[in-house]
Amino acid sequence: MAKLNRGTVKDFPGFDARADAEVCRKAMKGLGTDEESLMKVLIHRSNAQRQEIASAFKTLYGRDLMDDLKSELTGNLERLMVGLMRPARLYDAHALKHALKGAGTDEKVLTEILASRTPAELRHIKQVYQEEYEADLEDAITSDTSGYYQRMLVVLIQANRDPDSRTDERLVEQDAQELFRAGELKWGTDEEKFITILGTRSVAHLRKVFDKYMTISGFQLEETIDRETSGALEKLLLAIVKCVRSVPAYFAETLFYAMKGAGTDDDTLTRILVSRSEIDLLDIRHAFRRNFAKSLYHAIQKDTSGDYRKALLLLCGGEDD
Incomplete structure (x- = not known):
């Protein structure tokens, strides 16, 4: 069964790698750079199509398209466009x-x-x-x-997480109890127990464990992790729990905090939009709107500027009404 693409970027119909390579060369040739033309071509092509453009560019001009982008663009826009060109x-x-x-x-x-x-x-x-x-x-x-x-x-x-087969209710109960004993009921924390259960059980199983944990303890597991751990381990355990619940919601939250407060975490903003643009960026947009009462498009528009903002908005793929 084919995996559904919930991305904002898909294969461009009527694609012509040679014609696109010519547009890119013209946009970077001579004095100045036509950023708009570069964005219009490269952001609206799938990654596989961009690789064909890069190949055609080298055949036609004997030049490396990524190297030319690095020399013609600067700052956040350069990082975004180079990221899009990476296979x-x-x-x-x-x-x-x-x-x-x-x-x-x-x-x-x-x-x-x-x-x-x-x-x-x-x-x-x-x-x-x-x-x-x-x-x-x-x-x-x-x-x-x-x-x-x-x-x-x-x-x-190790990538040895259990497959999502039928869940064992007894093991669900056991894991929830063990997490409770390893955290809330223990003086100190048994981190090993959290690591083993959160790192090896299937997603379907863990979702049931989280529900059972709430019933047993009266707390969401995230609250316990917040109280019982700190630093990098706390952030990692919270990220795992959030991704088990919903990967798009995790990325929506990460994007929200990348743009919250003074300054914008442009590296995170670029990395998520580029890496999820052909996977689940539509779902991330919907989660962003649902959880933060505004659209991702609006947040990007407010917190970025210039050609970098234009590129991000194109990649975002539109407003959510």
């Missing part, structure tokens, strides 16, 4: 590599990607990471992280 199969691996590069680790990126991807997607990321960087993703993560946060990440990248 979809490489996107997550590249983001993780960048998050682990140099001094300091971008835990926000590690948490966001590893908590939200399916086991199949995680296996693919590990394979691509090995092929592209001749390095093991697990080794890279363990050398850059520590403690229970590291252990939870390692469990996730």
Whole structure:
């Protein structure tokens, strides 16, 4: 059964890679850059079509389209357009590599990607990471992280979450009780129990565990995690619980906070819109409207500016009435 595309970007009908390559070259040739023409072409083509444009561009002009974009554009717009041109199969691996590069680790990126991807997607990321960087993703993560946060990440990248088959009500009850004993009923916290249950049980099973936990404890599991843990581990456990409940709602919330308050987290804004544009950005838009009483389109319009804003709005795909 074909996977339904709930993205805002789909294959462009009547696609002509050669004609699009010519438009891109004309937009960057000579003095100045025609950003509008570049955005009109590249944002309205699927990632697979963009790769064909890049190939046609090299054939016609002997030039690398991504390199030309890097030299002609700047700032947030450059990062967005270069991100769109990166082959979809490489996107997550590249983001993780960048998050682990140099001094300091971008835990926000590690948490966001590893908590939200399916086991199949995680296996693919590990394979691509090995092929592209001749390095093991697990080794890279363990050398850059520590403690229970590291252990939870390692469990996730094993990608051994149980399949969504028929749930066992006795195990649901048992897991809910164990989480209750590991947190609210314990002096201190048994982090290992949270890591094992949240990292290995199926999504369908965990949703029932969360409901049972509420019945037993009188709390949402998120409230307990907030009280019992802190720092990077807390953020990761919360992200896992939110993604089990709804991946689009998790991304909608992440986008909301990326644009809330003083300053905008443009890296997060760009990463989510690019990486989800052909997967579930329509669902993320609907969750944003439902949970925050305004549209994602309106939030982007208010919190960004210039050609970068125009590009994000095109990628967003329209207003939600």
